Amino acid sequence: MSGERRFTIEQANAELVGLRERLPRLREARRELIRATERITEAVAADGGGVAGGDWFGAQRILRTEVTELAERGILLRDPETGLVDFPAELEGRRVYLCWRLGEDEVGFYHEETTGYSGRKRL
Numbered sequence: 001m002s003g004e005r006r007f008t009i010e011q012a013n014a015e016l017v018g019l020r021e022r023l024p025r026l027r028e029a030r031r032e033l034i035r036a037t038e039r040i041t042e043a044v045a046a047d048g049g050g051v052a053g054g055d056w057f058g059a060q061r062i063l064r065t066e067v068t069e070l071a072e073r074g075i076l077l078r079d080p081e082t083g084l085v086d087f088p089a090e091l092e093g094r095r096v097y098l099c100w101r102l103g104e105d106e107v108g109f110y111h112e113e114t115t116g117y118s119g120r121k122r123l
Contacts (some may be wrong), residue, residue, distance in 0.1 A: 005074030007087040009123065012098045012107040015075060015087070022066055023083040023102050029062035030080050084117060091123075098123075 007015075036056035070077050076086040076097070083102025090096065091110055099109040099120050109120040 004088045007074070007089050007098060009089075009098060009107055012087040012089070012100065015073065016100065016106065019075070019083070019085065019100075020102065022069065023080075023085075026063060026066040026077075027080055027083065029059045029066065032059035033063055078117070086111075 032055060036059060040056060067077060070085070074088065076088070078084040078086055079101075084099070085101075086097035086099055087107065088095070089098045089110065095113050096110045097113070098107050099111055099117065100107045108123055110123055111117070111119040111121065
């Protein structure tokens with residue numbers, strides 16, 4: 001985590017308002033990108049193409065914008081479908097990740113660098 005922004009619990013919680021808006025938009029753009037890709041792939045297989053991909057490009061642009069914004073803020077997107085994010089942090093002198101998922105009221109969990117969601121512990 002060298003060079004990464006490190007969040008306090010308060011700073012991570014302050015990000016949640018924006019994340020509650022951003023993550024559903026990101027999830028829907030990802031879903032649309034998958035649907036459009038499948039549709040285009042099927043059309044190419046069936047008749048060699050001829051399918052406009054405007055929806056694919058639009059979804060790809062939204063997805064790229066949202067993921068870039070998260071990265072610029074130092075927030076790590078772990079699962080776009082469930083809205084799982086990690087905030088690099090330090091706890092009791094150790095590097096950890098504060099862990100939050102869309103639908104939770106506040107950042108209330110963390111996990112060590114070497115574990116993931118399954119290793120979450122309450123703060």
